[in-house]
Structures are given as C-alpha cells and as structure tokens.
Amino acid sequence: MAISSKAKKASPEPDIGRETRLELYRLQLELRYCEKRAYDLFLQNLIKGTSHLSLGQEAIAAAFGVAMRPDDWTFCTYRGHAHTLARGASMEGVLGELMGRQCGLLGGKGGSMHLTDVAKGAMGSYAIIGAHLPIAAGAAWSAQYRGTKQVAVCFFGDGTTNIGAFHEALNFSVVWKLPVVFVCENNLYMEYTPISAVTAVPRPAADRAAAYGLPAIDVDGNDADEMYLTAMAAIEKARDGGGPSLIEARTYRHSGHSRADPAKYRPEGELEQWLKRDPVVTYRERLLKLGFNDPTLKDIETEVHRKVDAATATAKASALPLIADIEKNVWADGSAAWRN
Amino acid sequence: MAELTYRDAVAAGIAQEMARDESVVFLGEDVAAAGGVFKATVGLLDKFGPLRVRDCPISEQAILGAAMGAAMTGLKPIAEIMFSDFLAVCWDIVANEMAKMRYMTDGQVTMPVVIRTANGSGSRFGAQHSQALENWAMMIPGLKVVAPAFPADVKGLLAAAVRDPNPVLFFEQKSLYPMKGEVPDGEYVDELGKAKVLRHGKDCTIVALASMVHRSLDAAAILEKEHGISATVVDVRSLVPLDTQTILGEVAKTGRLFTVEENPRLCGWGAEIASIVADECFWSLDGPILRITTPHIPLPAADLLEDNTIPSIERIVREIREKMD
Numbered sequence: 001m002a003i004s005s006k007a008k009k010a011s012p013e014p015d016i017g018r019e020t021r022l023e024l025y026r027l028q029l030e031l032r033y034c035e036k037r038a039y040d041l042f043l044q045n046l047i048k049g050t051s052h053l054s055l056g057q058e059a060i061a062a063a064f065g066v067a068m069r070p071d072d073w074t075f076c077t078y079r080g081h082a083h084t085l086a087r088g089a090s091m092e093g094v095l096g097e098l099m100g101r102q103c104g105l106l107g108g109k110g111g112s113m114h115l116t117d118v119a120k121g122a123m124g125s126y127a128i129i130g131a132h133l134p135i136a137a138g139a140a141w142s143a144q145y146r147g148t149k150q151v152a153v154c155f156f157g158d159g160t161t162n163i164g165a166f167h168e169a170l171n172f173s174v175v176w177k178l179p180v181v182f183v184c185e186n187n188l189y190m191e192y193t194p195i196s197a198v199t200a201v202p203r204p205a206a207d208r209a210a211a212y213g214l215p216a217i218d219v220d221g222n223d224a225d226e227m228y229l230t231a232m233a234a235i236e237k238a239r240d241g242g243g244p245s246l247i248e249a250r251t252y253r254h255s256g257h258s259r260a261d262p263a264k265y266r267p268e269g270e271l272e273q274w275l276k277r278d279p280v281v282t283y284r285e286r287l288l289k290l291g292f293n294d295p296t297l298k299d300i301e302t303e304v305h306r307k308v309d310a311a312t313a314t315a316k317a318s319a320l321p322l323i324a325d326i327e328k329n330v331w332a333d334g335s336a337a338w339r340n
Numbered sequence: 341m342a343e344l345t346y347r348d349a350v351a352a353g354i355a356q357e358m359a360r361d362e363s364v365v366f367l368g369e370d371v372a373a374a375g376g377v378f379k380a381t382v383g384l385l386d387k388f389g390p391l392r393v394r395d396c397p398i399s400e401q402a403i404l405g406a407a408m409g410a411a412m413t414g415l416k417p418i419a420e421i422m423f424s425d426f427l428a429v430c431w432d433i434v435a436n437e438m439a440k441m442r443y444m445t446d447g448q449v450t451m452p453v454v455i456r457t458a459n460g461s462g463s464r465f466g467a468q469h470s471q472a473l474e475n476w477a478m479m480i481p482g483l484k485v486v487a488p489a490f491p492a493d494v495k496g497l498l499a500a501a502v503r504d505p506n507p508v509l510f511f512e513q514k515s516l517y518p519m520k521g522e523v524p525d526g527e528y529v530d531e532l533g534k535a536k537v538l539r540h541g542k543d544c545t546i547v548a549l550a551s552m553v554h555r556s557l558d559a560a561a562i563l564e565k566e567h568g569i570s571a572t573v574v575d576v577r578s579l580v581p582l583d584t585q586t587i588l589g590e591v592a593k594t595g596r597l598f599t600v601e602e603n604p605r606l607c608g609w610g611a612e613i614a615s616i617v618a619d620e621c622f623w624s625l626d627g628p629i630l631r632i633t634t635p636h637i638p639l640p641a642a643d644l645l646e647d648n649t650i651p652s653i654e655r656i657v658r659e660i661r662e663k664m665d
Contacts, residue, residue, distance in 0.1 A: 073413065107446040118448040123412060124441065128432050134402040135437065138409020138417075145365065145391060146414065165432075168399035172406065175397065329447040330482050332505035338481075339582040339616075340533065 368420025462515025
C-alpha cells in the first residue's frame with residue numbers, strides 16, 4: 001500500500017461519495033459535541049475521576065468508524081470516548097459510564113478509561129500504555145484462524161511507540177501476517193512532554209515502520225477524507241491477507257493530557273495554529289466548497305446537538321449502580337467466589 | 341490406566357483438548373518444532389499442524405496479549421511462558437488485562453485462556469529460573485491458579501483449565517517433569533477447586549502444593565514410622581478456587597495444621613490458609629499453626645544451597661516433630 005499524503009492533500013479524492021462525506025461530518029460532530037459535553041459535566045462535578053479528551057483528534061476515529069465493517073474490532077486507549085462512539089456505542093452508554101450510572105456501558109465498573117461495547121466491536125479501552133497492541137494482534141489472529149475476514153484496528157498515542165509492547169506486537173503481527181491496522185495518533189505530546197524530546201526519530205511510528213518491513217505511512221490526521229482513504233486502504237490490505245499496517249496520523253489535542261492537565265507546557269501560539277486546522281471546522285468548509293448546502297449541514301448539527309442533549313438527559317436520569325452488584329462478574333458464572 | 345511422565349501428561353492433556361475442540365490453539369516459545377524446552381509438548385505440531393501449534397518470538401507480552409485477544413474473540417488459547425519467572429515481563433497482560441477485563445466490562449468479555457508455565461526449584465537454575473510463584477497469581481482477583489503434583493492431575497486439571505471460561509494460570513513444577521504416574525485412559529477431565537486428601541492421619545494435617553506434596557508424603561511416612569506421629573496430607577492442587585471445605589474439615593479432625601510451601605515466606609498461600617483456619621476453625625485447633633516455607637530470600641543456585649533453602653523432607657519432619665512435642 002503506497003500512501004502519498006502530499007498527493008491527497010492538494011484536493012480531496014473524488015471517490016469519496018456524498019453520503020460518505022456527510023457520514024464523516026456527522027460522526028466527527030458526534031464525537032466533538034459528546035466530548036465537549038463530557039467536559040461540561042466534569043465542571044458540574046457530575047463526572048468524577050479522570051478523563052482524557054479527544055478534542056481535536058476526531059477525524060481519525062471518525063474515519064475508521066465509517067470505514068470499518070460492523071464486525072471488525074476496535075482496540076483503543078484510555079483516550080477512547082471517541083473511538084468507542086465511532087463504532088456505534090450508545091451515547092447515553094458512554095456518558096452514563098462517565099457519570100457512574102446504571103445505564104453506563106460497563107455499569108459503572110470500568111469508567112472513562114475502559115469503555116467497551118463488544119456488541120459493536122469496540123473491544124475495549126486500555127489504560128496501560130501498549131497493552132492493547134498485542135491484544136489486537138490476538139483478535140486478528142483469531143480472525144485469520146477462523147477465516148472470517150474480520151480486521152482489528154488498534155489506536156494508540158505517540159508515547160506508545162517507545163514502550164516494548166509496541167515493538168513486540170509489530171514484529172509478531174508482521175511475522176504472522178495478521179489482519180491488524182495499527183494507528184498511531186501523534187498529537188505531539190506524550191502526556192506532558194513533547195514526543196520529540198524523548199524519541200530517537202522524528203516520526204515516532206512512521207520512522208519505525210521499516211524496522212518491521214512495513215512502509216512508512218504518514219498522514220494528516222486532521223483531514224477526515226485523507227484518514228478515510230488511508231483507513232480503507234489499510235483495512236482492505238488486512239482483509240485481503242496482506243498483513244498489518246502501521247499508520248502515523250499527525251494531529252493535536254486541543255485540551256491537556258487529562259483532566260488534571262492545563263497543558264501549560266505548550267509554546268505560546270501553538271494551540272491557536274492548530275485550531276486553524278480544527279478537523280471539524282475545516283471539514284465543514286470543505287463540504288461547502290464541494291457544493292453541500294449550508295442548511296443541510298446545519299440540520300446535521302442541530303440533530304447531533306439534540307442527540308447529545310437527549311443522551312445527557314437519559315444518563316442523568318439513570319439510577320446509580322447497585323451496591324449489591326459490586327461482587328458480580330469477576331468470573332464467567334457471574335460470581336466473585338474464590339473458595340467453597 | 342497408562343503410566344505417563346508428568347511431562348507427557350502435559351502433551352496428553354493439550355492433545356485431548358485440541359482433538360476435541362478446534363478453537364483450542366497453542367502458542368509459545370520453542371513449543372512447536374522443538375517440542376518445548378522441557379519436552380512437554382512433543383508431537384503436538386505433527387498432530388495438529390502449524391496453524392494450531394505456533395512458535396513465537398521471545399515476546400512474552402505479545403504471546404499473552406495475542407492469547408488474550410484470541411480468547412476475547414472466540415478461540416481458547418493455551419499459551420506457554422517458558423519459565424514462570426518470565427511472567428514478570430508480561431505481568432501487565434496477566435494481572436491488569438486478562439484478570440480484570442470481564443469485571444471492568446461488567447461481563448461483556450469472556451476470557452477462556454490457559455497460561456502454562458514451568459515453575460519452581462530443583463534444577464539449580466538460580467533466582468530467575470527457579471522461583472515458585474503461585475502466590476503472585478493467587479493475589480490477583482480474576483485469575484484461577486492451579487499447580488498439580490501428579491501426572492494424572494496434570495492431564496485432568498489441564499483439560500479442566502482449557503474448558504474453564506476464565507483465565508487459568510497453570511503452574512507445572514519443573515522438577516516433576518520426569519516423574520511417572522498412572523493416568524486414566526481415554527478422555528479425562530478433573531475439576532478445578534478440589535483439594536485431595538492423599539493420606540489420612542489422626543495427629544496433624546499437612547497441607548502442601550506441587551513438589552512439596554511429595555516431600556510431605558515422605559515426611560509423613562517418617563513421622564509415623566520413626567516418631568509415632570500420624571499425619572494427614574492434603575494436596576491443595578488449586579489455589580483459586582480454594583477448597584477450604586476439605587482443608588477445614590481435615591484440620592478439624594486432627595486439630596493441628598502445617599503448611600509446606602516452596603515459596604519465600606511473605607504472603608505465601610499458606611498464610612491465607614492459616615488465616616482462614618484461625619478464623620473459622622480456631623476452636624478445633626489443639627496447638628499453633630506452623631508454616632514451613634523457603635526463607636524470605638532469592639533462591640540460590642548451587643545444589644547444596646538450593647537444597648538447604650527449599651523445605652526438605654528432613655526439615656518438614658523436624659519442624660513438625662518439634663512443634664508437636
């Protein structure tokens with residue numbers, strides 16, 4: 001798969017249909033509005049614990065969400081609200097989980113960092129850096145072994161490229177030619193530290209690809225069209241037995257690493273520069289240039305706002321989890337029994 | 341009944357389950373073409389082919405991660421970690437991921453995975469290839485922990501572990517691999533969470549695991565013959581689930597409890613059993629509980645040093661005799 005990001009940047013590929021583009025826009029909006037709502041609910045103290053927002057990075061999760069088959073699998077990180085929603089997990093399930101309500105995807109047991117919706121192929125959000133790369137490889141192995149043509153897509157940050165599990169998973173997946181797509185969202189910072197300050201190569205994922213016999217794929221993660229075409233190509237390669245891909249998507253998170261981080265380490269003006277390249281705003285501008293009607297886009301925006309409001313209301317109204325369920329579901333039989 | 345070695349019982353157990361269920365797959369380092377560094381998986385590659393029996397790079401996180409991802413999506417993997425000591429390099433996958441995934445997702449995920457590993461002393465390999473690490477696993481909610489002492493238990497408990505829909509850490513005691521024993525013919529499946537009473541006595545109850553079971557049996561014979569002390573010996577077999585009913589019942593009959601543990605002293609499995617017995621069977625006790633363990637040190641390599649570190653038959657006899665006086 002040869003991806004030339006420069007060629008695509010000049011003008012959007014013509015083979016992305018009208019409906020797909022609207023879907024990409026709608027999904028980005030859902031991720032954006034829902035994430036903003038999560039932030040608001042924090043400020044209202046309705047969401048406790050920590051949370052890692054994807055504001056600014058939505059194009060990547062949205063593009064894959066549109067490109068993936070319903071029975072494909074997503075594995076993502078603790079910054080995974082967007083990736084889970086992008087697979088079709090219910091918004092009230094996500095917001096409810098963040099708020100610790102019964103309607104939450106995990107009944108309040110997992111919280112923000114572990115969003116999972118197996119029925120939708122969202123196979124977990126993993127809060128230990130790197131862990132889910134080999135796990136995604138294992139799911140891909142299962143698909144390969146059973147001949148189901150399913151593909152596993154694994155999202156992670158730039159910081160992950162410096163942990164051992166990244167390298168183990170890449171080597172393993174290439175050797176076994178597994179149908180897995182590794183997607184590095186390079187948002188320039190590993191937590192509070194610039195990734196460039198702690199990484200031996202300029203492009204943390206793309207420059208490592210050669211070590212595993214893979215082509216360097218370096219794309220604009222703020223361009224939903226480019227991400228979509230990249231996703232389609234990598235998924236197709238995996239589905240056709242061509243083995244894994246490693247994609248580096250350049251992007252930027254608009255907020256800090258987590259709730260606790262005001263992101264003061266960013267140089268002055270950097271955020272402003274990236275806000276000019278906000279994936280949601282620039283996509284809207286592109287759609288208008290391509291001849292989409294403003295009222296059509298406004299209708300979508302209104303619908304998504306309503307959806308977020310409705311999900312918020314449902315989550316707020318949902319009961320708190322039952323204390324009686326604390327010892328439920330350790331084992332497959334539903335119990336927590338360790339002795340007779 | 342056929343006589344099999346402990347190591348052949350491993351291959352027999354895996355083969356039985358792979359023949360029965362196509363979703364059972366097996367992966368690890370040197371396990372396929374080489375048949376395992378302990379020769380415990382010889383013949384599986386020939387029997388089941390390279391798609392089901394797979395050699396892996398030295399990438400323990402990838403091995404267990406792959407096993408986990410496969411287990412979450414319909415397979416029943418058996419993963420080998422060559423030496424239990426190496427679990428430390430992939431402990432995140434074991435302790436943070438496999439064990440907790442079902443609970444954290446409130447039951448969305450099922451994790452039918454078995455991790456087999458060669459555990460324990462006796463081979464003079466020193467402190468990074470000889471540890472008895474069952475306790476590491478026992479303290480993690482969401483893991484089942486099995487450590488067989490006999491070839492029949494290896495086959496039967498391994499089969500039960502494969503059929504269990506939860507993650508099971510299966511500790512094979514490497515010094516027992518050459519040991520021979522009767523193994524039932526045909527399909528044989530045991531039950532996890534059942535201790536076995538191997539010897540009935542009236543004066544004290546010895547509770548042991550894996551290689552310490554054999555030493556405890558030998559010690560019990562000497563105690564009876566030379567010192568007139570009649571000991572019950574219980575093989576725990578499974579630390580999680582723990583068969584407390586059998587243990588409590590046997591301790592209540594004799595009034596005394598001794599645990600014999602290969603692990604270093606602190607937080608050994610015997611401490612949990614001592615605590616349960618003290619809580620629930622205190623008024624049946626006729627004297628203090630004694631834990632016989634390895635001292636709280638890294639394991640030395642030289643045979644003289646290793647032999648004087650791990651509880652020996654002589655030490656078990658001596659400590660029980662002194663405590664019973």
